[in-house]
Amino acid sequence: MNELVTRVADTVGIAPDTAEKAVGMMLGFLQREADDGAVAKMIESIPGAPELVAQFNGEGSGGGGGLLGGLMASFGGGVMALGQQLMSIGLGMGEITALAKETIKVAREHAGDEVVDQVVASVPGLSQFV
Numbered sequence: 001m002n003e004l005v006t007r008v009a010d011t012v013g014i015a016p017d018t019a020e021k022a023v024g025m026m027l028g029f030l031q032r033e034a035d036d037g038a039v040a041k042m043i044e045s046i047p048g049a050p051e052l053v054a055q056f057n058g059e060g061s062g063g064g065g066g067l068l069g070g071l072m073a074s075f076g077g078g079v080m081a082l083g084q085q086l087m088s089i090g091l092g093m094g095e096i097t098a099l100a101k102e103t104i105k106v107a108r109e110h111a112g113d114e115v116v117d118q119v120v121a122s123v124p125g126l127s128q129f130v
Contacts, residue, residue, distance in 0.1 A: 002047055002048030002049075002052075003047060003048070003106070004023055004046055004047070004048060004049060004052075004103065004106050005019050005020045005023055005048070005052070006019075007102055007106060008022070008023055008099055008102050008103060008106075011098060011102045012095050012098040012099050012102065013095075014091070014095060014099075018089060018090065018091070019099075020052065020056075021056055021089055022086055022089060022091060022096075022099050023049075023052055023056075023099070023103055024052035024053060024055055024056025024057065025056050025057075025082070025085055025086060025089075026082065026086070026099065026100065026103055027043055027049055027052055027053045027056075027057075027103070028053050028056055028057030029078070029082045029085075030042075030043075030119060030123065031043060031053055031057065032057075033078050033122075033123045034119045034120075034122045034123050035118055035119060035122035038115050038116075038118035038119045038122065039119050039122075041111055041115050042107050042110075042111040042115050042116060042119050045107075045110040045111040045115075046106060046107055046110045046111065047110070078123065078124070078125070079123065079124070079125040079126055079129065080125070083096055086099070096129075097129055100126075100129045100130050101129075101130055104116060104120065104130040107119075
């Protein structure tokens with residue numbers, strides 16, 4: 001288990017396997033939705049993050065994917081779709097918010113404020129959760 005997953009599990013109060021899946025889904029979402037250069041730097045700088053993205057990217061995207069998912073994403077629903085995916089693995093809104101805040105906090109420690117701010121600013125609606 002890597003530092004990011006352990007910190008999220010402890011801070012949010014969820015099982016490590018759930019934290020691992022949730023962090024992987026969140027980072028995968030960011031990889032798809034955020035500024036390519038900034039998010040690549042951010043993910044590469046967090047120990048274990050590239051492996052989580054590879055393992056869980058696209059996990060839970062079945063129900064809201066396709067044309068409807070694409071339309072939602074194009075209208076700023078991308079963050080909401082991620083929220084629905086995280087709820088589908090058993091997380092509540094408070095846990096999702098804590099997950100996002102802790103993940104971004106760890107990202108700032110490894111990638112720096114400038115890179116993380118660029119990632120957050122490039123995803124519509126994300127700033128209200130972190």
